[in-house]
Amino acid sequence: MGTVEIWNQLLAGFATAGTPINLMWAFVGCALGTGIGVLPGLGPAVTVAMLLPITAQVEPTASMIFFAGIYYGAMYGGSTTSILLNTPGETGTMVTALEGFKMAKSGRAGAALATSAIGSFVAGTIATVLVTLFAPVVAHYAVLLGPPEYFMLMLVAFTTVSAVLGKSTLRGMTALFIGLALGLVGLDQITGQARYTGGVPEFMDGIEVVLVAVGLFAVGECLYTALYEGRSEQQLNRMGSVHMTRADWRRSWPAWLRGTFIGFPFGTIPAGGTEIPTFLSYGIERKLSRHPQEFGTTGAIEGVAGPEAANNAAVTGTLVPLLTLGIPTSVTAAILLSALQNYGINAGPQLFQTSSSLVWALIASLYIGNVMLLVLNLPLVGMWVKLLNIPRPQLYAGILIFATIGVYGMRQSAFDLFLMLGIGVLGVLMRRFDFPTAPVIVGMILGPLAEAQMRNALSIGEGHWGVFVQRPMSALLLAIVVAVLLLPRLLALRRRAA
16 A cells, blocks of 8 residues: 555545544543543443443444544543552553652652653654554564564563562562462463362452552552551642643653654554553663662653553554454453444454545544543643642542442452452552562463463474574564573672672
């Protein structure tokens, strides 16, 4: 497809997406998505799933634009509660909570919210341009990666995340293994055997990632504050400027660009998701920053700007495999796929021919949605920051109520609530003894995926582990894993010897 043809198709898409009724759907989707993102525990996947029945009444293009608006808006909204309350509404915004909440505590909530909103806009726009230009090309190359490469990609994610987060690699690895253990609970994906359920029927379906995230972050934060209130009381409610300073802009824009170009490729590969790129972006910003002392203490703005851009670029990137291969790389993408199927539309390489007007209207609506979200979110930064003025006891009681409703709403199970509280206590212990909580989530999400890819790779290699070294791409990734684990040690030894 030539550039001129792409351009013509996109203009036709804008003509479709720009009709008043479609603009209204886009706006309602964006506004609803932002609200959903702000409520912890209620992600876009749950919302889109609840609203699937509207596909019976609304024509396909309008409802896909509406769902895409919810998906996008939730990513913007999720960063708000991550920054202000350390309560990520979405797995992709967990990394934002690491530095954003520290910034809010030191009176820079406004700057953190602004950099996340503008970063999301910059990344979303660049990524949408890339979707427009590269969707057909990427579809061609994504097919070439096999299970060995995907398994090694996940190993890279495990090692970089565990080595970067927390004070020590050992603690990071311990947290990662807790996550891997939690991820293995439930039915074996391949043989269907029940594993590590301890005879508890509720564990058969596995443990929900959102439940663990809400337990570790939101409930853990509330319990930690209740137990150690005296020490941290005076810090939170100082309110600084709502705007970014010139220095904030200077430090944010390179992080936005780096985050975008880390996030987009991960969205496009069928083993992606927003977790790996957001953590990688955070790791890179931490390594490159000229203000390393701010990370984990007062909060570094790059640590919000980079991951937030990576998150939005990855979310936009998921549309590439969804539309071109029919492969959903996230839960929400899977539900969008089922919405398409409700209309009898099959996503895949043929979609650009069979339903080109829908595809291009959807891509055009992303450009429109990005602008809408920026207009919706930037003026509201001041309003969101007022959340910090709510007295602590009421605020944390509110967080616990939302967390409880969100977790109970997933499976209507009282058992999940006890589990959430148990994981909250684990979160308190991890914070008390300085273990990073984020690798737990990474291990949980990627553990089962990595296991499935490893077993597929071994069946390709007929049981021989050599399959991971024989293919150039997976051998290269393996070398990166070894380098991440050994290089810091070797450098430290050299320093000591010198």
